[in-house]
Amino acid sequence: MPVIAQDVYEVESLSSQDLNGTARYVGMGGAMNALGADLSTIGSNPAGIGMYRRNDVAVTGSITSQPNGEKFLDINKARTSFDQAGIVFKTNLGGSSLKYINFGFNYQKRNNFKKYINVEGSTGGASQMDELTALAPYDNYPYLLDAAYDAGAFNIINNGAAGEVVYTPSYNATNNKMKKAQWGYVSQYDFNVSMNFNHQVYVGVTMGVYDVDKHSGTDYWEGNAADPNIGYYMNNDERLTGTGFDVKAGVIVRPIKDNPFRFGLSVATPIWYDLTYDGNAYAEYTNDNWATNGAGEKYSAPFDYKIRTPWKFNVSAATTIGKIAAIDAEYEYSDYSTANVSYPDGWDRWNNVKDQYLKEEIKHNLKGVSTVRVGAEVNFLPNCFVRAGYNYVSSPFEDNASRNLNIDGPAPTGAVGTEYVNLGAINRLTVGLGYRVKGFYMDAAYQYQNQEGKVYGFQSANLPEQKFALNRNNFMLTLGYKF
Numbered sequence: 001m002p003v004i005a006q007d008v009y010e011v012e013s014l015s016s017q018d019l020n021g022t023a024r025y026v027g028m029g030g031a032m033n034a035l036g037a038d039l040s041t042i043g044s045n046p047a048g049i050g051m052y053r054r055n056d057v058a059v060t061g062s063i064t065s066q067p068n069g070e071k072f073l074d075i076n077k078a079r080t081s082f083d084q085a086g087i088v089f090k091t092n093l094g095g096s097s098l099k100y101i102n103f104g105f106n107y108q109k110r111n112n113f114k115k116y117i118n119v120e121g122s123t124g125g126a127s128q129m130d131e132l133t134a135l136a137p138y139d140n141y142p143y144l145l146d147a148a149y150d151a152g153a154f155n156i157i158n159n160g161a162a163g164e165v166v167y168t169p170s171y172n173a174t175n176n177k178m179k180k181a182q183w184g185y186v187s188q189y190d191f192n193v194s195m196n197f198n199h200q201v202y203v204g205v206t207m208g209v210y211d212v213d214k215h216s217g218t219d220y221w222e223g224n225a226a227d228p229n230i231g232y233y234m235n236n237d238e239r240l241t242g243t244g245f246d247v248k249a250g251v252i253v254r255p256i257k258d259n260p261f262r263f264g265l266s267v268a269t270p271i272w273y274d275l276t277y278d279g280n281a282y283a284e285y286t287n288d289n290w291a292t293n294g295a296g297e298k299y300s301a302p303f304d305y306k307i308r309t310p311w312k313f314n315v316s317a318a319t320t321i322g323k324i325a326a327i328d329a330e331y332e333y334s335d336y337s338t339a340n341v342s343y344p345d346g347w348d349r350w351n352n353v354k355d356q357y358l359k360e361e362i363k364h365n366l367k368g369v370s371t372v373r374v375g376a377e378v379n380f381l382p383n384c385f386v387r388a389g390y391n392y393v394s395s396p397f398e399d400n401a402s403r404n405l406n407i408d409g410p411a412p413t414g415a416v417g418t419e420y421v422n423l424g425a426i427n428r429l430t431v432g433l434g435y436r437v438k439g440f441y442m443d444a445a446y447q448y449q450n451q452e453g454k455v456y457g458f459q460s461a462n463l464p465e466q467k468f469a470l471n472r473n474n475f476m477l478t479l480g481y482k483f
Helices: 008-015 023-027 039-043 046-051 128-138 142-150 356-365
Strands: 056-065 078-089 098-112 115-122 154-159 164-169 175-197 201-223 231-253 262-268 272-286 292-299 303-308 312-321 325-335 340-342 368-381 384-393 420-437 440-456 466-469 472-482
Touching (some): 008 303, 008 356, 008 420, 023 039, 023 368, 023 384, 023 420, 023 440, 039 046, 039 098, 039 175, 039 201, 046 098, 046 175, 046 201, 046 231, 046 262, 115 440, 128 142, 128 231, 142 272, 142 292, 201 272
Antiparallel strands (some): 056 078, 056 472, 098 175, 154 164, 201 231, 231 262, 262 312, 272 292, 272 303, 303 340, 312 325, 325 368, 368 384, 420 440, 440 466, 440 472
């Protein structure tokens, strides 16, 4: 869950992706990179498009809900989404070696950022003001500090003859509450060319273009159980837009000509994102006389920067059993700690482009992510198919990951909040049904995603973690035609 313009949590968010695409692909847990011949493989193993021997066109829609969600900032518990639209054109060459050259295009929603978090509990005696007053002497966080200071949430004191300026909180917090909603998307547009050699070796290349439109809003409260008249409130809203591109390449090989067993290998370059961020912070502090000392609201100026996500590698294997069943299993790896952030025009007196300070934060807080997918499809009745799959994604965060606002460089200067969320591993269970008749097909899928996380309202050694569940239900329907 990103909270500032460019930090470790934003890098993680744009490096990850949902299990999304056609209902057949999702129903099999995303395990189709060796089976191929599905539009969604255009973005995971481009060689899968080379296995087509007919033209194909399909569209997919979905409904996603979060069981513990609620309406907040006009974001409802459930939301519909247009998730996929694609087409493949086959070209039958009939040559002695090169049998087909196929061309494909697919739109797919890479990320659906709809998330909701609601937590409350003890602060262990710590306060968000502890972090802000520690940052105040550096004068590098104008939006957060100015909003809190204007509201009277901390004081500035001249320490006598020494002339030392001291920043002190206006109160002591014992408990807090936070609501956070996030919405928006990363859309993925893939353009593919792929080839079929002797119906044994399939190769493909895909160029991907990405569109980012992400929003979030947070309401944060603090109080003191011994003096319930005292209260502090901060709200922040953030917006991130931009574009990106990458290249993906893959191969599928059937080692034995008359044997259905095949294996696949694919690699995806980093996604190079060009992004623009802006946000605003609003704060209120109520003293022990029930009087609101003031309110502060600060808007950040639009800020441009770049993110380069990590490389991604996939190995897969699959087989079919006559026309009755198909099975696929695969492993994928991406080292999130290798991502980096840079700026269009440099940022210091040496005109450095890459943010080396933030790079160290990324290496310290993020790690390699493993993804395991298994899926199966059975033709149990004429023209009818049943599918099931399992999808596991390990946590991208180190155990001690935290959001450090006190680093050099421009990374923290756009901060309008202090909260951060360390997400755990994802477990996905999927099932699906399919029906085929005279080229037309209809597929449906259900995906249950289980994920837990730890929320921190600010960085403090005394602040207890607050756990939450980020479970989701996703229903999908694909309509398509092969000709």
